[in-house]
Amino acid sequence: MSAAPRTLVVWVPDWPIVALSRGEEPIDTSSPVAIFAKGVVVACSAAARAEGVRRGQRRRDAQARCPQLEVVMDDPVRDHRVFAPVVAAVEGAAPGVQVIHPGLLTLRAKGPARFYGGEAAAATVLVGAVAGEGVDDVRVAVADGAFTAEQAARVATRAGDPLRIVPAGQAAAFLAPLPIAVLDDDTVSLFARLGVQTLGAVAALGPDRLAERFGARGARLHALASGQDPRAVQARTPPPELHREVAFEPPVTLADQIAFGLRVPAEEFTGRLGEQGLVCTELRVVLTGENGDRSERVWRHPDAFDAAAIVDRVRWQLAEQGAAGTRGVRGAAGAATGGAARTAGLRSAVTMVRIEPEGVDAAAHHTARLFGSGPEERVHHALSRVQAMLGHQGVLTPGVGGGRWLAERQQLVPWGDAAARGAPAAPWPGSLAGPLPPTVFAEALPVAVLDADGDMVAVDGRGELTAEPVWITLASPPSSPSSSSSSGGAARRRAIRRWAGPWPLLERGWDPVRARRAHRFQIVDAEQAAWLLVCEEGIWHAEGVYD
Structure with missing residues (x-):
C-alpha cells in the first residue's frame, strides 16, 4: 500500500467553548461551563474539567461533580459562524483548506512546505495566522494522512508546545501505543472485549481478518490504525466575500461620519449580492470600539435590504447604543443628525463597522411586478420611508408572542423585526389553547360569579369549585357586540347557561414574591355572550370575550 499523503492539521481545542466566548x-468561559447536545457533554471549559466534568457525561453526572456548572445548549450554527474568520485566515496563508468540523481543518502539507521552506516553518506560519484572529490556544501537526496528523495534534501537543511533526514513514509507530478509543467507531467496544486495547494491536490483526469480520469498515479501520489513511484532502471552494468592513482612523463618535463612510461599501455589498443572484433579508451589523468592545446585532427586513436601508440600520444601532451611553443621543432621529455612537456594549469611539448577510434569498423572489406595484409593495415602501424618518421604533406593527396570559402575548414590534419574545409555539404550560378570544381586555374587567344563593363561588385548594356557578355579575360591562344590550355602566346580573373549567394556571411557584396561582373558566351567559374568566385568590375577572 502506498504511503498516505503528508497532511497538515490545524486544531483549536474546545472550539465550541471558544466560540461561546466570542459570540x-x-x-465568561474562565468559569465552569459545559455545552450539551441531547443531554450529553460535548465540550467543557478548563475550569469545568478541573471539577471532574468530561465529554460524554450525562447532564446530571456533570452537575453532580460541579454544582455551579453553567449549562449551555449546543449551537452548530454559532460554531461555524465564529470559525469562519479563522478559516479565512488560514486560507490567506495556505489555500486548499478542508473544514472537518468547527475547530478542526486540514490541508495538504506539500504546497505550504515548499512555499515557506519546510513543514515546521509552514506550521509556525499557520499558528501565527490563527493567533492573529485572537485565538490563544491553537495546535498544528504534520504527518502521513489526516488521521495521524489529527491524533498528533490532539495527544502530542500542549499549550506551550503547539507543533508536532511526525516524520514520513513513522505514522504506524506513532499510532501504535494510542488507545482504540481514538478510532471513534462502534467497533471499539468489541475490540475492548476481545482484549485489543491499542491501535498497534488493531494493525497487527491484519487487513484480511478485519475485512472478513467487518467488511469495508474493517479495511478502513486497519488503514487508520497502521498509518495508511487513504483519504485525500478535499479542498473547499472559498465562498465569495459578501461582507464589507469599514475602518475609521482615527476612531469616530458621530453617527453622521459613520453613515457617510458606509454609503459606498453598502452599495458594494448589495451589488456583490446582486452578482450572485441574491438579496439580503437578514443583516448582521458588528460595531467595534477602540478599546476592543463591540456591539453586534442581526436586523431583519420585511422584503430585502438596499444600500439606504443598510445605512439606516447602522444609524439605529448607533442610536440605541448612544441612548444607553455616557454622552447620549436624541433618539433615532438624533443619531441621524450626528448623535454620539456610545453604548453599554460599545463604550468607546467606533473603529470598525462590519456588515455581512445573515440570511439571503434568491433575487428572483423580490423582483418588481410587471404591471406596477401591488398594494402590499406600496404599503411596504410607505412604512419603510416613515421608519427611515422616525427611526427604528417609529413604526410598530402588532404581533403575537409567547406567554400564559393573553395580555402579555400581544406585542408591538418595529416594522421588519421578528417578535421579541418566545415564539407562540414554544411550550407555555398553562397557556390557553385555541380558539382564542378576539377581544382581550387591556385591564382586568372585574366580575363576580355567584351560586344559586347569591354567594361568591371560589376554587378550593384541590382545584375544585366550592359551588355550582349560576350567576355572573359584570361590574362595568364593556361596549362590544356581546354586550350591546347593557344599560350604561351599572352592574348587571346574567344567568350562566354553560360553563367549563377550571384549568389551573401556575407561575413561579419557587418565588414567594412573584408566584401566581389562578384558574381559568369559560362560560356562556343568558345573552349568548361567551366569556373567558379567571379566578385568582378568590377574586374573579374577565380576561377576554368571544365576540
Missing part, C-alpha cells in the same frame, strides 16, 4: 452574547 453575540459572550460568556
